[in-house]
Amino acid sequence: AALPGPAPADWAQAPLDPAVRAVLVGFDEHFSYAKLCQALRYLLRGGPGCLLVGTNRDHRLPLEGGAAIPGTGCLVKAVETAAQREAFIVGKPNRYMFDCVASEFDIDPARTIMVGDRLDTDILMGNSCGLTTLLTLTGVTTLDEVKGHQESDCPARQSLVPDYYVDSIADLLPALGD
């Protein structure tokens, strides 16, 4: 619906949909202050009765050449800060998505491998869920970063260390007989 007027004081008068019971923050390249206002209004109206959910907390989406665009995590943080409450995060490294997959496909973690390129999402989720974790180096992570975590005393950093790594997932082919 169009906003009634140019200023936040006007936007705060726009009617709220009485049926809204959740604010869901995902990747939104059209994110704006006006949308942030509306999210805040729904969360204040509903209190704990209105869910605040974020799809994921990624800070940045890398582009070629080292540039990056802001990730969903930035938008989640903006809403959390304005509303002074914490979002429920669906995506990795939280285990909710693994629980969805496991219940649908009857997965045994002890016999399942998680393959990913990000330590703080893919590998952390895999380790938290009891999977064997395999890092591929075709993405954002370098071996030096892994070594840094491995050599650290911090248990939180230790949980970012994968069980194995490959240069690329193509390196798995020789292990599969034909």
Added chain:
Amino acid sequence: AGCSGGGMAGCRRLSGAELREVLGPAEGLLFDCDGVLWAGERAVPGAPELLERLRRSGKTALFVSNNSRRSVAELERRFSRLGFRGVRAEHVFSSALCSALFLRQRLLGGGASGNGAGRVFVLGGEGLRGEVRGAGLRLAGEGEPAPGAAEPVRAVLVGYDDQFTFGKLAQACGYLRDPQCLLVATDPDPWHPLSDGQRTPGTGSLTAAVETASGRKALVVGKPNTYMFDCIVERFGVDPSRTLMVGDRLETDILFGKNCGLSTILTLTGVSRLEEAQAYMASDSAAAKDLVPNYYVDSIADLIPGLDE
């Protein structure tokens, strides 16, 4: 004036003899604006009279606001429009002005000329942009071609920006890839009250987005950080032990007073409730104790009886 320094503040209602004992020796008062002097377009009843009585008593009244929307020239007009007499722009320290002064110090302070200082990318409205220009700095335009083509952007300034977009967030991050580019925020406020009891998101929520995307921490100019007090001391030379801080928000105004060595008075016409101050007082955390005001009043009009007729 009241005690500052060791020990927790007592959150006592300020009235009667104690009111006269606290106000009597005070040389000056620093006032927050929103929720203290006015709410929206209405002056707090009795507030203009209080300022007039302070003037007649020979006490200085200065104003320190985290609101980064308006230039101090606009604020001077606002004071007048809402019935406050004799308040001039030089008495008003907004986070917009102080952010501009901060950036001037950091970008021009080394003797760099206007051309060598680099530009500032401002996320904010025309009031904030005007203060930055007024400090002798040049602004980066919006929707420009690849960075580096023109004079480099040496600072990103996040203020209250009701035109904030994903595109501006991405542009800010582009500039912040240069580790020499400063990230500065006008204030940390997560939200501001609207006159009907709703809330509008504050600079703090936008700064959180920029910090998350860039992996950097912002330098925050506004309360509770003390930079704005440094600006006040530089211009007016106030003595903290003879100055009272009056505000409505515990996490910014009262903590600011504590950080600057000022005795603090919470007024209940704005954001914070007395119950919140009492909860901080009862808390075990050392950080919480710093949010407890020395005194509170229902409104700043309650200070009038503390002044000589």
